[in-house]
Amino acid sequence: MLARARRRRRLQRVLPWLVVLAAFLLWEGVVRLFQVDPFILPAPSVVLGSIVQWWQPLLENAGQTLMTTLAGFALAIVFGLALGVAIGSSTLMYHGLYPLLIGFNSVPKVAVVPVLVIWFGIGTVPAIITAFLISFFPIVVNVATGIATVEPELRDVLRALGARPVDIIRKVGLPRAMPYFFASLKIAITVAFVGSILAETVAANSGIGQLMMLASSRFDVPLVFAGLLVTAAMGVAMYVVAAAIEARTTGWAMRGQQGQI
Template sequence: MTTSKINWIKLAPWLYTAGLFIVWELIVRAFAIPQFILPAPTRILEAIIQFWPAIWKNSLQTLYTTTVGFILAVVFGLGLGIAIGWSRFIYAGLYPLMIGFNAIPKVAVVPILVIWFGIGTIPAVLTAFLIAFFPIVVNVATGLATIEPEMEDVLRALGAKKMDIMLKVGIPRSMPYFFGSLKIAITLAFVGSVIAETVAANSGLGHMMLAAQSQFNVPLVWAGLIMLAVEGIAMYAVMAWIEMRMTGWAHRSQLAQA
């Protein structure tokens, strides 16, 4: 791949984003769309500047609750995923329960968390944890459970025990699945935090947007959405960087083809 092509690829996200906002601005102005329906990007930028102290404070709160919930999801998701992938008995017993729990809308769980822990940070952290937990477990368990039977037979014939197979083959093999799931889980964690903040919180972007909505301050609502998008993209980029650093060997063939 030539250097100029690589540079254009790096610039592509910025060009597409700028193009999106330009088209958005032109459409709003051309069709004279009212601000309470769809504010123009320039009006959203004005709201960001005007309410920046509140936006910054609430953005940090949302980032904090999301990060803590995500870390909990990584720790418990990795542990449970290894346990499920290790034993078919655990897999058969827990997997249906996990699917059933994951099917429950997490917004319906928030009131229960409020009863248990009150209004504040803890329900937001736990909601982020609950919604980010499932994809990590599934991906880790899938990576462990899909070891080729032929490879297991060969390793057993060479004297390897189940623990040896798991440590030397299973866990390294599941790492691309695990780090790939982190990119999904971190975006879902933001969803969980905002859901809880709109229902039972005194701060955070979700709380701020709900208050702005009650005041018909639509540009501030969109400013909150933009900040959520920025935080989500930033955290996704961090997870993608960690994935490439830790499992670059799994992507070598793709890079070579590119």
């Protein structure tokens, strides 16, 4: 049983790499088999060559995109956690603010970016705000859900023991919401990159989105795909960081899944 568990853990570590490798091999094989023009769909080997050729601009613009994404993501964590706690712990706040949040989240962020450019000009600020806006809602919803689903019986027992509402939130609600919170972080960090890239494609002086737009204007499709792969790699890296923090912080919530296939 112990040897089987070790084999399963080793398989879990290498399986993502095997799946990614298989996807790239399939992509390469399809392009070569059907002789697809690189202008339509470049092979991974061609994209890799573009990354090697343009590694310095890619690195510089990736740093800019990562900086704006993390800044917007940090703002989303602060405001999303605070508002999620407020909504989850108050029925009045829930019914009062939820329609407004849903309506605002329904607005396409691509329509908001031009307004942000008018307000703040071309540059980093619209990208940070767009990353914040697009990653804010999942955090609010998940934190509010985690706090609101604390059992009423548990609340009654704590009140009978003299606990104040703030004590219930701090000692029961927040720990209960942590798995929801970290689940939202893994979603929010990936969509935050979408917000940054979106703003950079509309109006920015640097960033992967701006680099991809320049490459598109030159019909350099391999460089466009190189930008996409770099963005995907950054998103995966941030997801892994969030998952590692989740495992160290809320590993108790995952104990029941350790023996599952």
